[in-house]
Amino acid sequence: MESTGVAPQLTTEEAIANLTHSDLSLRYYAAWWLGHYQVKQPEALSGLIAALEDEEDRTELGGYPMRRNAARALGKVGNEAAIAPLIKCLECSDYYVREAAAQSLGNLQATVAIPALMKLLAGGMAKAVEVPDTPHLTQPYEAVIEALGALKATTAISLIEPFLNHAVQRLQYATTRAMYQLTENQMYAEKLVQELQSGNVQLRRMALNDLGQIGYLPGAKAMALASVENSFKLIALKSLLEYNIKKPIETVSKDAMELLHLMDNLL
Amino acid sequence: MDIAQKLIDAVVKADSPQKLIEAVKALAQAQLATGISTLITVLGYNNPGAALLAADGLIAMGDQVVTPLLTQIDGYNYGARAYAIRTLAAIAHPVALEKLLKAAVFDFAPSVRRAAAKGLGNLRWQELPPEQISAAQEKAINTLLQICQDEDWSIRYAAIVGLDLLTKKGDFPQIMSRLKEMAENETDVAVIARIKLAISIS
Numbered sequence: 001m002e003s004t005g006v007a008p009q010l011t012t013e014e015a016i017a018n019l020t021h022s023d024l025s026l027r028y029y030a031a032w033w034l035g036h037y038q039v040k041q042p043e044a045l046s047g048l049i050a051a052l053e054d055e056e057d058r059t060e061l062g063g064y065p066m067r068r069n070a071a072r073a074l075g076k077v078g079n080e081a082a083i084a085p086l087i088k089c090l091e092c093s094d095y096y097v098r099e100a101a102a103q104s105l106g107n108l109q110a111t112v113a114i115p116a117l118m119k120l121l122a123g124g125m126a127k128a129v130e131v132p133d134t135p136h137l138t139q140p141y142e143a144v145i146e147a148l149g150a151l152k153a154t155t156a157i158s159l160i161e162p163f164l165n166h167a168v169q170r171l172q173y174a175t176t177r178a179m180y181q182l183t184e185n186q187m188y189a190e191k192l193v194q195e196l197q198s199g200n201v202q203l204r205r206m207a208l209n210d211l212g213q214i215g216y217l218p219g220a221k222a223m224a225l226a227s228v229e230n231s232f233k234l235i236a237l238k239s240l241l242e243y244n245i246k247k248p249i250e251t252v253s254k255d256a257m258e259l260l261h262l263m264d265n266l267l
Numbered sequence: 268m269d270i271a272q273k274l275i276d277a278v279v280k281a282d283s284p285q286k287l288i289e290a291v292k293a294l295a296q297a298q299l300a301t302g303i304s305t306l307i308t309v310l311g312y313n314n315p316g317a318a319l320l321a322a323d324g325l326i327a328m329g330d331q332v333v334t335p336l337l338t339q340i341d342g343y344n345y346g347a348r349a350y351a352i353r354t355l356a357a358i359a360h361p362v363a364l365e366k367l368l369k370a371a372v373f374d375f376a377p378s379v380r381r382a383a384a385k386g387l388g389n390l391r392w393q394e395l396p397p398e399q400i401s402a403a404q405e406k407a408i409n410t411l412l413q414i415c416q417d418e419d420w421s422i423r424y425a426a427i428v429g430l431d432l433l434t435k436k437g438d439f440p441q442i443m444s445r446l447k448e449m450a451e452n453e454t455d456v457a458v459i460a461r462i463k464l465a466i467s468i469s
Contacts, residue, residue, distance in 0.1 A: 201315075227316055229315060229346075230349070231377070231378050234381075234421060235421075238457045241456070241457050242456050242457065245456060245460060249456065249459050249463055251463065251467065252460055256460055256464075260461055263424070263461075264385070267381045267382055267384070267385040267424075267425045267428060
């Protein structure tokens with residue numbers, strides 16, 4: 001959570017132009033930059049969408065780094081126009097492109113992508129195994145299930161539910177979180193609250209983040225007390241606040257006041 | 268061997284995270300002046316549980332830990348600096364003013380800057396010689412108003428918490444008018460909410 005790097009100075013125009021620069025590393029950086037600084041100009045958008053079909057930036061194993069970054073950036077700055085091209089990316093041979101596309105479709109509230117996302121879960125748990133010599137499973141299940149949860153894809157419930165028992169714990173959390181979003185059954189959110197006591201700090205951080213993202217207000221105190229670095233807790237409580245606060249903000253409700261108080265204590 | 272040395276040795280020689288936690292807890296509870304330096308060292312052990320216990324122990328010992336902290340924290344990792352600055356902020360002795368001013372603006376770690384910003388709002392000004400109080404407060408206010416324009420929301424948030432704390436301890440009309448201005452221009456939801464809270468109860 002500590003960002004210390006100093007980014008090379010770019011103007012918006014330079015970043016857009018760099019999307020097709022002959023230096024591949026400048027292209028890659030430009031795609032990140034446009035997403036990070038939320039540049040929503042039409043030229044940026046069309047440049048990023050075009051980059052989803054980039055053929056030049058390849059890894060030794062055949063991956064598409066530029067496509068990955070463009071797909072991630074579009075999750076931050078994309079609009080309607082980005083949705084169909086991102087759905088197409090769900091079929092890309094590069095796992096990380098599929099993962100980025102799934103995340104971005106969730107961020108963009110692209111409910112039209114629900115059938116295509118569900119297709120990646122086809123075969124259920126039996127297909128959800130590690131790909132030899134890689135650190136990942138056959139599909140980006142975690143990202144797909146998170147997206148389906150964020151999209152309120154209740155049609156996907158029976159497809160998602162079995163993953164509650166998957167051996168990969170991150171995937172269990174993502175599924176638990178999605179099941180809460182899809183069913184609004186508090187049992188699932190409370191399961192994540194319990195996981196704040198996990199013996200593994202990575203898992204505690206993950207449960208914390210999930211609770212923030214699903215806006216589970218009854219978990220606020222347990223989140224503030226979790227044995228996790230303050231920076232992570234601050235961000236998770238901020239998510240909780242953003243989820244629950246009424247906009248525009250005129251007065252501060254009692255719930256919001258309690259959250260702010262918890263945040264103050266984490267500074 | 269005396270008790271203090273035994274408690275210190277238990278911390279230094281702990282060979283598992285669990286033993287470390289137990290040993291730090293015991294040393295912190297003993298509240299021994301000879302244990303201060305060891306507790307400060309624990310802030311840099313990269314064990315959040317132990318660091319938190321050490322920080323709480325140091326805070327409970329109050330003013331006597333301020334000078335050792337000020338001399339011992341430089342060059343530590345940012346996690347340790349954040350705990351150290353939080354400890355100084357909680358003890359709130361104004362001799363830490365310069366350290367907090369510097370950390371709030373220049374430290375590269377956001378967690379350290381946030382802790383310093385909050386600390387600047389909470390110092391026990393009355394412990395300064397009376398003729399120095401208003402100049403010291405002005406420094407704190409100017410620094411906080413400066414970092415209210417930081418691009419990191421969490422720094423702005425912490426600066427507002429610092430300013431809010433200041434307005435609870437004194438009459439600073441310039442803070443209130445700036446907060447009202449900021450409420451108009453801020454875009455981050457959490458920061459807006461914190462400004463509204465500061466304006467509403469003051």
